[in-house]
Amino acid sequence: MKTAVVAVIVRAGKVLVVQRAAGIPAAGYWTPPSGKLNAKETEPQALVREMQEELALAVRPLRCVWQCPAEGAAYRLHWWLAAPMSSTLDPAPAEIAAVRWVRPAQFARLQPTFTAGRHFFETILPGLPEWRGHRAPLGSTLEQ
Numbered sequence: 609m610k611t612a613v614v615a616v617i618v619r620a621g622k623v624l625v626v627q628r629a630a631g632i633p634a635a636g637y638w639t640p641p642s643g644k645l646n647a648k649e650t651e652p653q654a655l656v657r658e659m660q661e662e663l664a665l666a667v668r669p670l671r672c673v674w675q676c677p678a679e680g681a682a683y684r685l686h687w688w689l690a691a692p693m694s695s696t697l698d699p700a701p702a703e704i705a706a707v708r709w710v711r712p713a714q715f716a717r718l719q720p721t722f723t724a725g726r727h728f729f730e731t732i733l734p735g736l737p738e739w740r741g742h743r744a745p746l747g748s749t750l751e752q
């Protein structure tokens with residue numbers, strides 16, 4: 609089965625999500641950014657390439673934290689933590705309609721979202737040591 613990578617990019621206790629553009633599959637859906645692997649490409653290579661193409665964002669892939677089937681099951685989604693290496697975003701309009709940094713409670717209010725995305729924010733993300741470590745020292749000031 610083919611693989612797509614999903615990038616979990618955290619900054620200041622928030623996760624980067626994108627709204628898929630009109631004219632692509634699942635238009636309008638909010639999700640962490642993703643992309644399919646090209647032939648012979650590794651998952652980290654695909655992550656770096658897709659974040660560059662879709663957002664002009666340099667990232668450093670850290671580790672795969674979750675896997676799940678895509679809806680319709682044509683793809684397997686591999687969710688990777690990735691560190692942002694640049695501070696600006698330049699979304700490609702053909703693929704991305706909007707970009708936001710969200711806390712899990714804010715993601716829960718976005719519509720529409722995929723079942724996998726909701727599960728990730730509700731269940732997987734809160735259990736990751738990197739996420740807890742990221743948030744703990746920041747306290748409540750960045751939570752507003």
Ligand SMILES: Nc1nc2c([nH]c(=O)n2[C@H]2C[C@H](O)[C@@H](COP(=O)(O)OP(=O)(O)OP(=O)(O)O)O2)c(=O)[nH]1
Binds near residue numbers: 639642679683723
């Ligand atoms: N990003 C994302 N995609 C999901 C989720 N659940 C789910 O079924 N999908 C589907 C939507 C897409 O068809 C597929 C992800 O592949 P993709 O992001 O590479 O799709 P794409 O059409 O933008 O392809 P590409 O050209 O950018 O590679 O999985 C989810 O939670 N997040």
